[in-house]
Amino acid sequence: MALEKFFSPNSVAIVGASADTKKVGHVILKNFAERYTGRIYPVNLQEKEILGLKCHPSVSSIRDKIDMAVIAVPPAVANSVVKECVEKKIEAVVVITAGYKEIGTAEGVLRENELEKIVEGTKTRIVGPNCLGILDTETNVDTMFLPEYKMDKAVAGNIALISQSGAFASALLDWFFSEGIGISKFVSYGNRTDVDEPDLLEFLLHDKKTKCIVMYIEGPKDGRELMATLKKVTKQKPVVVLKSGKSTAGIKAAASHTGSLAGSYPVFRGMLRQAGAVEAETLDDAFDYAKIFSTQPAMKGKRVAIVTNGGGYGILCADACTEECLELAELSDRTKREIKKVLPSYSSLHNPVDLIGDANADRYRATLDALALDPEVDAIVVVSLFQTSSLGPEVVDVISGISRTRKKPVVVCATGGAYTGTLVKNLEESGVPVFKTPNRTLKALRALYTHSRNR
């Protein structure tokens, strides 16, 4: 199976490498030249050298063994380059070039069919055409050709993202990176003439750098195959699926976007559930679920403890907990005794635990210590409203300390501006996911529980 070569090639040919800084073929070559440590072979008929790298007039003129080719030439010649790649026994080919079936003309469809036939029965696999290709934060394979200044710098992490839509994925990646959320691998596979979702899922199942998989899909090529693969993968890793083309209007739009048959959404949804995947109903969900899966351990039961320094937030969290079909934990007597020691005499000792507006880090510490040991509690939601006078930045260490014990999930809810933002960043850097609102916090927790239970 050649998929490994897409992510860890020893040598890469970039066909359509260009000296013109505005061209896709230049941006891609530059990505590799700057960060990739394997051998790079720019292919360009006219130029002798680009970015200090010797050019080759064609793929076949390269003497050395090539593991991967990236093709960014006009559509009229792309297929003949792929043919050369097959002859040269290149196992991984990324066809960036657009102008295939996605344009909806007979010419485009013919070109796509021809491409499919070129690799049929060979050892060459194709990602694309009409795609952004691949980003691997470990090996620095990076075929994304978006202007660098328009996107936040890639962050390495344990989330893999695979996406039928390139623009969608680049926006989501940009959002991930801006919040310090790292990815292991990203694949935009465009028209998926060859490599498709099941291939990628199967590969990512065995990828040690990947802890969870996020997937954007309009419609599967083969629903049954996808579900069979999902069933296998989700036994070991969470797969978050954002499906578009759910409504009549959306299905119509999907047909004209990628030509996908989005199919019946209720059926797809039921199949996802059976396959153990976690559906993200919205893009916000996909983001939040990725964040919680990438950092938190399994949630063994549905009993949640809520700790807060704002009573209103406690109520909102309790409501959200119910709405997400989770349960408020009954605190053990030991926990109540411990909390009683640090709270004013008139405080109630119920869950949500209201540490009251004048809570400081010590009050959080005593409470979180008790909850971490409480066998009645499966996960802890910590509301930290950093605007109050008494709550100092020390609480960040308190929370991340508890979280590091790694015995149960700990998530934080914090709303605010710049000052809060700094503390949120500190929390997230220490591996504690923070959500801005009660509903999003509990919804993410529910996704974690759903996967833990399914597994």
Next chain:
Amino acid sequence: MALEKFFSPNSVAIVGASADTKKVGHVILKNFAERYTGRIYPVNLQEKEILGLKCHPSVSSIRDKIDMAVIAVPPAVANSVVKECVEKKIEAVVVITAGYKEIGTAEGVLRENELEKIVEGTKTRIVGPNCLGILDTETNVDTMFLPEYKMDKAVAGNIALISQSGAFASALLDWFFSEGIGISKFVSYGNRTDVDEPDLLEFLLHDKKTKCIVMYIEGPKDGRELMATLKKVTKQKPVVVLKSGKSTAGIKAAASHTGSLAGSYPVFRGMLRQAGAVEAETLDDAFDYAKIFSTQPAMKGKRVAIVTNGGGYGILCADACTEECLELAELSDRTKREIKKVLPSYSSLHNPVDLIGDANADRYRATLDALALDPEVDAIVVVSLFQTSSLGPEVVDVISGISRTRKKPVVVCATGGAYTGTLVKNLEESGVPVFKTPNRTLKALRALYTHSRNR
């Protein structure tokens, strides 16, 4: 009616003003000393002068007329100070002091009952006790005693926020300000011994600086009165209501937080709808709805046009449009002709209008111009994925130009990191609300439609 005096007093007595910078009475005095332009009378028995202002030993010892008093003294003496205020004929009294019925003891309840009786039948009105009090961004009345560095600087605007919970409100305000969303007035009324939601709603209805009202409530004192007032107010201004204490667990938590009887949520919900209020199901909704109401004109029908440079986002928007019970507009022939001029020949001319990944600002301009004039379109959703090479920052002016015609709502959906963030800020500063995801964009639009229709 004395409520005006809470927001535009000519003179303010601050009782419990302190020289100790850590004390609430110091922070409040400092707020006034720095920004408020009326006369300020610190009241403190020991000190002669604080922050350069002459102190008075008691309220009754002040010779001049006082419009408003802010009380931040220990609970044991607070009621006697209020008595003095009544005798001095002060019409607006904010009791910051906590230790009333919210502590749940007999002493607290007695104290609250006594406070109620002190002002009964007088011209003195009380906001509080146990509250953050008032912030007026025009007159700079500001009784919020949170450390300045922990919250973003207040932004003036047209949203009024009234909240039963102080901590909730400070977190939400901080979030508003951090995104440049401005407020006209803010009231945290705590235990609402006297001034309550109907009083405030009635006042805000006539407040020229307020375009929309956001309200956080656990349970009303008098549900019927609240609904009657809402019915009146929502005929002229949108009121966004975030209710907490919806679930059994939440109702229990609310009872121990503010002692509110949250009551039956389905009943409350039905009443809200009948009263023409817009319910925010979540805190995210409350934020988003405030943003759209503060900037956008009425939405006269439910027909939405979607314009995008990412096909996937178009589909997600179409799905969300359906989910929010809005409709995708059928574009007029004129609009289709205009769009056809700027799009590649193979493009489909349907709604969502996919301007394709290589769209530039000109393509957006031609399309938005046509949609703005299209009588079949009631609102425009513009998806701007700024990561693509071809879409320059000029598109910001294009979108805000269209929006300024003010004939129909224009909202933007943009996801991303730092670069996108800068352009989003520019858009929002020009009065165009931007939402991070398709679902949030369409949900906000639906709220706008709901209010426009109710009215």
